[in-house]
Amino acid sequence: xxxxxxxxxxxxxxxxxxxxxxAKIYPTKISDYKVFSKYSHYxxxxxxxxxxxxxxxxxxxxxxxxxxxxxLNVNKEENxxxxxxxxxxxxxxxxxxxxxxxxxxxxxxxxxxxxxxxxKETIIDEKNFDVIRQIxxxxxxxxxxxxxxxxxxxxxxxxxxxxxxxxxxxxDFADMVTIVSCSTGKSYEEIFNGNIIQLRSDFLRCxxxxxxxxxxxxxxxxxxxxxxxxxxxxxxxxxKNPYEGLWVNKNNLTSLx
Numbered sequence: 001x002x003x004x005x006x007x008x009x010x011x012x013x014x015x016x017x018x019x020x021x022x023a024k025i026y027p028t029k030i031s032d033y034k035v036f037s038k039y040s041h042y043x044x045x046x047x048x049x050x051x052x053x054x055x056x057x058x059x060x061x062x063x064x065x066x067x068x069x070x071x072l073n074v075n076k077e078e079n080x081x082x083x084x085x086x087x088x089x090x091x092x093x094x095x096x097x098x099x100x101x102x103x104x105x106x107x108x109x110x111x112x113x114x115x116x117x118x119x120k121e122t123i124i125d126e127k128n129f130d131v132i133r134q135i136x137x138x139x140x141x142x143x144x145x146x147x148x149x150x151x152x153x154x155x156x157x158x159x160x161x162x163x164x165x166x167x168x169x170x171x172d173f174a175d176m177v178t179i180v181s182c183s184t185g186k187s188y189e190e191i192f193n194g195n196i197i198q199l200r201s202d203f204l205r206c207x208x209x210x211x212x213x214x215x216x217x218x219x220x221x222x223x224x225x226x227x228x229x230x231x232x233x234x235x236x237x238x239x240k241n242p243y244e245g246l247w248v249n250k251n252n253l254t255s256l257x
Contacts, residue, residue, distance in 0.1 A: 001235050003138045004131075009235065012139050012197045017100075020132055023123045025098050027139040027195035030177075032097045039094040040142060042068065042087075043133040048147055059126035060133075062113050065091070091115070095124060098136050141200050143241050176203045183209070197238075204234035 001009040007018040017024035028036045047060055050067060058066075069083045088105035095103040095115050103123055106116045115124040124132055137143065177191055180199060183206035191199060 001239070004135050007135075009197075009238075012195070013201060015195055015198070018135050018139065020128055020135065022117075022121045023099060023128070023132055024101075025132060025135050025139065026100050027197040028097055029195050030192050030199060033196055036094065036097050036140070039090045040140075042091050042094055043136050044142070044144055046130070046144055049144065059113070059129065061124075061126045061129035064129075065113065098140075099123060138239075140196050141238060176200070179203060179206055201234060201238060204237050208234055 003009060003012065004018055004020075007016075011018070012027045015026065017026045019025075042064060045064060045067070047056075047063075050060075050063055052060070052063055056063075065084070065087050068087045069080060072083045072086065073080060092104050092115060099117070102118050103115050106114050106120075108114045108122065108125070112126050114122045114126075117123055176199065177188065180186060180202045181188055181191060184202060186202075
C-alpha cells in the first residue's frame, strides 16, 4: 500500500523513513509513543477543520500555531509570548520524535515559520507542513476528526462511538502489547524498541490468525462456513477510519437526542 510517493507500508514496517525534502518522517517508536500522543493534536487539524477559506493569506502551519495559542490564552489581555513558546516548543518535541533528530522552531530570512535541525537545515516550513502532517498521521495510523455539518450530527456520532465502545468492551493500549507479546513470543523490550505501525500490524495479524483457527474448527462442522484465512490481508483494517460504520441509520437523528 502506498503511503506517499513511492513510500509504502512495507517501508514503515521495516522502520524506514518517508523523505520529503530535508525531512525524514519515521513511524513513532513505542518508546516515544506516550509523549507523541500527548502532542499529536497539533497535526490532527486541516484547513477544513479550522474553516480556513482558500484565499486566506496565512499558511496552515501559522494558523495552527495561532489557533492553539488562542486555546491556551483564556485572558486575551495577557502576554502571548509564553503561550507562543509553549506551542512551538511542544510542536518541536513532536517533530523531533517523528524525525528522530533534534528539531526546534525558528524564523527564516523572510520571517516565515520554520522548524530546523541542529545543522540549521529547514525540515518543516509553511509550504510542506500539510503534506508532512498527513504523512505523520498515516505512518502512525491516526485519523483527522470528522467534520460535522451541524451540532446534531456531532452529538449523534458521539453517542454512536460510546455505544460501540460499550458493545466491544474496553480495550487498552496495554492489551494490544500483551496480545502481541503472548501470540508472537516477542519480549516487551522488543515491542518497546519497535514502532507503532509494526505493533498495530502485528496485533491485527494475531487477531486474524486466531479467527482463521476458529474458522478451521467451524468448517469441520459446516463446510460452507467462510470465516477468515491465515493469508487474509490486514491492511484495510489497519487503515480503517474509526468513524466508518457509525452512520448505518442516519435518519431521524433528532429522535436520538
